[in-house]
Amino acid sequence: MNIKMNTRTEKDLLGYKEIPAHCYYGVQTLRAMENFNLSQNKLSQFPVFIKALAMVKSACAHANFKLNNLDENKNNAIQYACQQILNNQYHDQFPIDMIQGGAGTSTNMNINEVLANIGLEYLEHLKGEYQYLHPNNDVNMSQSTNDVYPTAIKVGLISAIDQLNTPFKNLIQSFKNKSDEFAHILKMGRTQLQDAVPMTLGQEFGAFATTLQNDLNKLNQIMPDALSVVNLGGTAIGTGINTEVQYREYAIASLSEMTQRNMSSAPDLIEATSDMGDFVLLSSLLKRTAIKLSKISNDLRLLSSGPRAGLNEIHLEPRQPGSSIMPGKVNPVIPEAMNLVCFQVIANDLAITLAAEAGQLQLNAMEPLIAFKLFESIDLLGKAxxxxxxxxxxxxxxxxxxxxxxxxxxxxxxxxxxxYLGYETTTRIAKQANESGQSVLALIKAENLLSEQILADVLAVNNMVQPKQCA
Structure with a gap:
């Protein structure tokens, strides 16, 4: 310990570095901080991911202890440190950029170093005294970044999807409430921005609820099971080098208990170590939802347009003045902001697609971008x-x-x-109405084409917005 400078000295493959004495991260984390200052989006901003890393490390330590490869004191120290992370402590000790080279090694070493130093203090040693609890030898025992990192991403994404469920369900319910409120209001439906046939405003809002419910169902039906299949125990490339036969079974069983999920081992660990298919699938579902939300936002902007020279069928609550030069102007800023979020999610899907395609041979080194963009998309959608x-x-x-x-x-x-009138007659009436400016009803009545009783029956709200009931 350098008391004068209030630092401690740590070394790695490349040499020595001075670490601020109060920091629980170590030399490899510091090198990552120096190398990657790219997005201003730090690991500390994604607590579900940090907690997932702690769960994986806890499960691995438990497996190593059960196999008598990790002594009781070291296991207790690691378990204590992991629990602190799960209790939302020390999250500020994860300062590395989410965009990083090295296929996630910086993230893995960040959690290894933080857990080691928390554990050292638990064992009544000083931070950095790794001879008593080592980030690589002990915390990372039987592990590689290449199985820990993707497993933690999957565990974190399951939690993130769980969190997304609440705002997703609440938004759907809000549309349902409006559907009920507007059930009696007749309006024109439109196709290709032209008048089509009548519907109710309630039907329009009900369709918004239905389309979003479809996406939420798919998200919950498909992704938790897909993300529960992990490559933990595969270590570097999926062969399981540096592990014992029962290690994988013990580690995944422990992870299942911690996550309260039925986690399972991928049937082919070599394939699972290099393949990003589950992440691409999740991204595509998020993009699908973003596309729908953006379309809904566009519809609301159209329906509220004007107010005097537009459709003006609905009124959006004014949120802020809309112009620095035009008095009285109010813009649909909330739907616009939703559009912007959706565009970002759609762009993230492209980034994820390119990163997933860019893997070579037994590993995808672009996985940090995939993780970052998936967590970002879920976070943005939830807030929006x-x-x-x-x-x-x-x-x-x-x-x-x-x-x-x-x-x-x-x-x-x-x-x-x-x-009732046939296509030829109705076409003639429609053309005449367009040219004269008279209403369709006025022209039909003028020519006495239908009786008042038939007109009243045909144009009743229920008969215009749903199939007729058989007599």
Whole structure:
């Protein structure tokens, strides 16, 4: 310990470095900090990932202890250190950039060093006195970055998906609530931005809920099981070098207990060490949701456009002034912000796709980018869904009278009369209405083509927005 400088000296393959005495990370973490200052997105910003790393390290230590390869004192120290991480302690000791070379080795060594130094203090030794508890020899025993890192990513993603469920479900419920609230409001449906046929505003919002529910179902049905299959025990390339026969079984059993998930070993560890397919699958599902949310945001912006020279069928709660030069202008800033988040998630999917394709032979060295972008996408979507629900959807109001007026003045209602008048007659009426500016109903009544009773029945809300009931 260099008391004057308040540092400690540590060494690695490349030589010696001075580490701030208060830091629980060590020399390899410090080198990563010096090498990779790229994204300003640090490992410390993703607590589910840090906790997942601690769970994996705890499970591995337990397996090594059970095989009598790690003594009781060292195991107790590692287990204590892991529990501290799981209790949200020491997360500031993970300062490395999420974008890093080395296929995740910097992240693995960061957790190894932090756990070793927490464990050393538990054993009443000083930080850096690795002869008593070593980051590589003890904390990383029977492990490689190449099985620890992807396993921890999967465990962390399962937790992240669990956390995403709450804002996802709440947003869906908010759309359902609006569907019920607007169930009686007739409006024009549109295809290709042109008037189509009537529907209710409730049906429109109900469709938003349904499409998002489909994505949430797929996310929960597919991904937890896919991510529960791990390559832990495969070590460097999947052959299991430096492990004993029962190690993998013990480690995965312990990890299952810690995560309360049915974790299982990949049937082919060499394939599982190099393949990024599960991460690509998750990214594609997140992209699918982002595409839908962006489309919904676009629809809300269109439906609220104007307010006087646009559709103006719904009213979005004003959130802030919309212009530095145009008095009274208010912009749909919340749907716009949702669009931006969705574009980022879609872009992240491309980055993940390219990184997954770029692996060579027995390892994918681009995995840090995959991890970063998956955790970022889930985090962004969760925050954006909360924003969307509370600052937009919950406070939407329908402009019911305006919706009704647009229906009554629309050419689109002629479709409902097609079975009674025939295509030729309805086409003529529609053309005449467009050219004269008169309503379809006024022209039909003027020519006495249908009785008032039939018109009333045909144009009843229930008959226009759903199949007719048989008599």
């Amino acid at each position: 869904m909360q924003m969307f629900q509370h600052k937009c959807i919950e406070n939407i109001r329908a402009n019911a009278e305006h919706c009704q007026a647009l229906v009554e003045n629309s050419i689109g209602i002629i479709t409902a009369l097609n079975p």
